[in-house]
Amino acid sequence: MKKELRILCPNGHLGFAPTKEESFHIGAKTKPDYYCSDSGSDDIGASALGSDRSVSMYKWQKHDLELMLLAARKQGVPMIIGSAGDTGANSRVDMYVQIIKDLAKEHHLPPFKIGYFYSEVDKKYLTDKLQNEVVIEGLDGRSKLTREDIEKTDRIVGVAGIHPFIKALDMGADVVIGGRSSDVAIFAAPAILEGFPEEQAYYAGKVLECASFCAEPYGAKETVIATVSADDVKVTAMHPDQRCTIASVAGHAMYERSNPYYEYFAGGMLDMTNCHYEQFDSKTTRITGQKYVPIDGNIKVKLEGASxxxxxxxxxxxxxxxxxxxxxxxxxxxxxxxxxxxxxxxxxxxxxxxxxxxxxxxxxxxxxxxxxxxxxxxxxxxxxxxxxxxxxxxxxxxxxxxxxxxxxxxxxxxxxxxxxxxxxxxxxxxxxINHVVPVKDPLELFNVRIEEVGRIV
CATH class of the missing domain: 3.30.70 (Alpha-Beta Plaits)
Incomplete structure (x- = not known):
């Protein structure tokens, strides 16, 4: 086990607007252990998922993937993308996998392995669950899922946790392209795989998911790096004029939830009630005191469906x-x-x-x-x-x-x-559909595949 793991995040929503190159290259020169980025969100509304399209320009998505791929392959470390193409639908995963293959050919890269998984959920899978009297609970005040809800829905995705990313890395993937995924899981997965505590891994994911939104002064699409150890998380801004401060990091970690001190994941909860923030250096904040608390033995996967x-x-x-x-x-x-x-x-x-x-x-x-x-x-x-x-x-x-x-x-x-x-x-x-379905296996909805790509030299 390494004493520290450094994860670089260049963009809070890859391709939504182009990554800023200056701070990315500054971060890349420090040789992080992983290059990770989220590429999707339900913030964009239901229409992209329903109509099976991206809301980000293809040119911008290719630009960001190219930056990350070339840096990661030059350094020989993994690159991880979640929620491919804004929605994580199957066609978006296929598009990203093809972009990676095209870039490998264009830049004459030596062979490497690409792992990927789909997130779309078949309607029959859910109707069978209901037939077997499985309760699929609603979120945010919604009632339990019904057959009528399923029938009127055009496309459904499951939101993956850490498990398919870890499996792809275990299978030797150098690049991982994920379907719809938890923002936090994209970053937590490699840290947990490398043996770091869940509380540090999940907190690192939470603080990294929007990249430079955790820094001040405000500036989007700039690179930040989280350093995970067994005892703490440190997050550092790469842009010369940005700093990760106590206020900017704590403020980002606690936004977007009804209770600002808890973040829920499949089977557990990140408790930030006793988080302690300190200014480690002029550009870095150190975080300690977070806890990961397993809730119960039941694993549930969030579902998103558009009608x-x-x-x-x-x-x-x-x-x-x-x-x-x-x-x-x-x-x-x-x-x-x-x-x-x-x-x-x-x-x-x-x-x-x-x-x-x-x-x-x-x-x-x-x-x-x-x-x-x-x-x-x-x-x-x-x-x-x-x-x-x-x-x-x-x-x-x-x-x-x-x-x-x-x-x-x-x-x-x-x-x-x-x-x-x-x-x-x-x-x-x-x-x-905004519900959670109980599963026996966290990989039940996410079949991981792996291929070798790149020029044989």
Missing amino acids: KVGEKYIGIAGVRDPYTIQNIDIVLEFARKQTAKEFDGEKYHLNFRTFGKDGVMGPLEPVKEIKSHELGIVVEGVADSKELAEALTLFATRQIFYARLPEVKGTAGTAAYLIDDVIYAGSTYSWS
Whole structure:
């Protein structure tokens, strides 16, 4: 067992925007033990998973993979990617595996092994669970999973923990491409494999998952390195002008949860109640006191599923007339009611999103003074067909211009200006599955494969 393990993270969401190269190369020169990055999130919404696409540009994803691959292969250490291609769907894993193969050929790399696993879950697997009276519990207030939930869902992924990454590394993989994965597991897996305590491994994963978001001043897409030992975790910013401080590291570790002191994983919980933070040097914070507490013997895998809602169009309107601005809630309620009359009997969804307005008020609340001199209103119309969605959005957007306010004396054109067309925004989806399924084996949903790639020299 090594005394320390150093893990480099260059980007909090690989490919979402390109990794900054200067701090990456500074980090690479220190020769870390692993290059790891998360490449996906459910923060991007359900539509990418449902429509089986990426939300990140292919060029940016290839750029980031190339940086990591060349550095890792030059140094001869592993590279790990989780949630490939934003969603971790099977097609995204295949795309990343192909990019790695193409880069190996392009750069004439010596042979190396690539391990990968898929995360998509077959509907029959879940219906069989229900048939056998297995309870699949909902998260965030959702009810238990039903057959109807499964049937209406277009695509489902399981969120992998550390186990498929460890298996791929055990099989000799030099590069690991994961399907949908826990952000933390991507970094915790190599540390646990190397024999470091779970509390240090999982904490390192938590602090590394968003890369330089744990540093100050704020700057995204910059490289950070976590150093894991048996007793502590130290995290260091690589950008010359960034520092990992007590405030920046603690603040990042405790965000994104209802209880800021606990992070849950399959079968256990990271307890940060007694974490101690100290400034180790000008760019590094040292963390001690975290504990990993097993909850029970039951292993559960989180499921994410996306269901198509319909086709979406977007309209845009701007308002500069002071009187209309002060009465914008009345204007939008007028547009909503007129649309309901015009499309009576049709199934649709309609949203008005107002930008530039002080505070958040419903359409029927009393209007307070709005200080903005201009409002931007985005109208979202969703229906089963593109034709209906387009007509719905056009009509609703134009009703903002036609709104009837009592103090307007027949003057036209003072209320609003419009982009006199609407924009097709593609198919839109919602989260239909956000549940946890009990499994007997943590690898039950994740079949790890391995191949050799690269030029024979």
